[in-house]
Amino acid sequence: MAVYTEVDDEALADFLLRYDIGEAIAFKGIAEGVENSNYLLETTKARFILTLYEKRVNADDLPFFMGVMEALADAGFPAPLPVKARDGSALQELNDRPAAIVTFLNGMSPRKPNASQCQQIGTAMARMHNALASTTLSRPNDLSVDAWPDLFEGREATAATLAPNLATLIAGDLDRLLDQWPDPEDLPQGIIHADLFPDNAFFLGENFSGVIDFYFACTDMLAYDIAIALNAWCFEARGEFNMTKGRALLAGYTSVRDFTDAEVKALPALIHGAAMRFFLTRLVDWTDTPADALVRPKDPTEYAEKLGFHRMARKLEDYGYMPASS
Numbered sequence: 001m002a003v004y005t006e007v008d009d010e011a012l013a014d015f016l017l018r019y020d021i022g023e024a025i026a027f028k029g030i031a032e033g034v035e036n037s038n039y040l041l042e043t044t045k046a047r048f049i050l051t052l053y054e055k056r057v058n059a060d061d062l063p064f065f066m067g068v069m070e071a072l073a074d075a076g077f078p079a080p081l082p083v084k085a086r087d088g089s090a091l092q093e094l095n096d097r098p099a100a101i102v103t104f105l106n107g108m109s110p111r112k113p114n115a116s117q118c119q120q121i122g123t124a125m126a127r128m129h130n131a132l133a134s135t136t137l138s139r140p141n142d143l144s145v146d147a148w149p150d151l152f153e154g155r156e157a158t159a160a161t162l163a164p165n166l167a168t169l170i171a172g173d174l175d176r177l178l179d180q181w182p183d184p185e186d187l188p189q190g191i192i193h194a195d196l197f198p199d200n201a202f203f204l205g206e207n208f209s210g211v212i213d214f215y216f217a218c219t220d221m222l223a224y225d226i227a228i229a230l231n232a233w234c235f236e237a238r239g240e241f242n243m244t245k246g247r248a249l250l251a252g253y254t255s256v257r258d259f260t261d262a263e264v265k266a267l268p269a270l271i272h273g274a275a276m277r278f279f280l281t282r283l284v285d286w287t288d289t290p291a292d293a294l295v296r297p298k299d300p301t302e303y304a305e306k307l308g309f310h311r312m313a314r315k316l317e318d319y320g321y322m323p324a325s326s
């Protein structure tokens with residue numbers, strides 16, 4: 001249950017006086033999500049999401065996240081639009097937390113994405129990258145390769161409780177990734193979502209309808225976003241890669257923007273690295289979350305299994321990529 005900060009009726013009514021969005025007629029905490037406190041807010045005018053930003057979000061980054069969502073709305077890409085208060089700012093404070101209201105998107109997140117949804121999310125991601133191509137906003141990716149050794153340090157023993165030999169395998173992966181990581185200057189860069197998991201994508205029926213949760217967005221290699229999505233959308237239970245889904249996701253993306261040769265070459269390392277990023281942040285949460293915490297940490301084992309697949313893969317064709325000429 002991700003409501004860390006409670007908002008009572010009186011605080012909400014006072015808060016809404018800052019906006020021109022009507023009065024509350026329904027307000028309830030949203031169970032999904034692990035990072036921030038989210039509420040579904042229905043007013044006399046429309047439905048919205050009220051978010052109070054919790055500890056893992058750096059308040060200094062919030063103007064960047066708001067700017068990304070505004071740029072997407074300007075480009076006609078379906079994402080939540082931050083609502084400005086009467087003072088002209090979308091960023092406010094509520095119960096001593098930074099807070100914002102964004103528009104509500106209709107749709108449902110797929111629990112078990114199918115190949116068509118993988119293809120559509122690939123297409124949507126390329127459209128999203130294009131929609132953000134002309135913004136001047138930037139934010140470094142503070143969860144990229146340089147951050148990983150520190151995330152692992154001191155957590156070897158926890159890794160060993162998940163699987164025998166895992167700590168040694170992770171140490172080997174880290175050496176290999178530090179060695180193989182591409183120079184970002186050699187690949188197309190831009191703003192990436194960096195957390196486009198199925199729970200952050202919406203579909204109406206079978207059709208893609210929008211993307212939410214831009215709170216890890218940053219400037220990085222565009223192909224790294226694809227690498228994250230391949231991990232999140234194209235594996236079955238127990239770490240089996242689904243080649244049909246991989247092929248669909250990559251084909252969806254390249255139907256809008258073709259990969260450069262440097263991207264094709266770099267993608268296997270980026271895919272391996274993306275799995276490492278989520279393994280490590282999950283390992284940190286697994287180690288640091290008290291047993292009586294409100295939110296159960298996500299299981300790092302899922303990503304340990306994906307790492308096992310990436311250790312064996314050598315080229316992008318191993319993930320279903322079909323070069324345009326073949």
Ligand SMILES: Nc1ncnc2c1ncn2[C@@H]1O[C@H](COP(=O)(O)OP(=O)(O)OP(=O)(O)O)[C@@H](O)[C@H]1O
Binds near residue numbers: 034035037103105212
């Ligand atoms: N704009 C929106 N429109 C409709 N529903 C939304 C919107 N934003 C958030 N939600 C709902 O709130 C839930 C949690 O949102 P979100 O994913 O942003 O939370 P979070 O705490 O950042 O979680 P995590 O990072 O774990 O995904 C979503 O799964 C979705 O059900």
Ligand SMILES: N[C@@H](CCO)C(=O)O
Binds near residue numbers: 034035195298
């Ligand atoms: N998508 C992340 C968690 C929230 O950002 C994960 O599955 O580990």
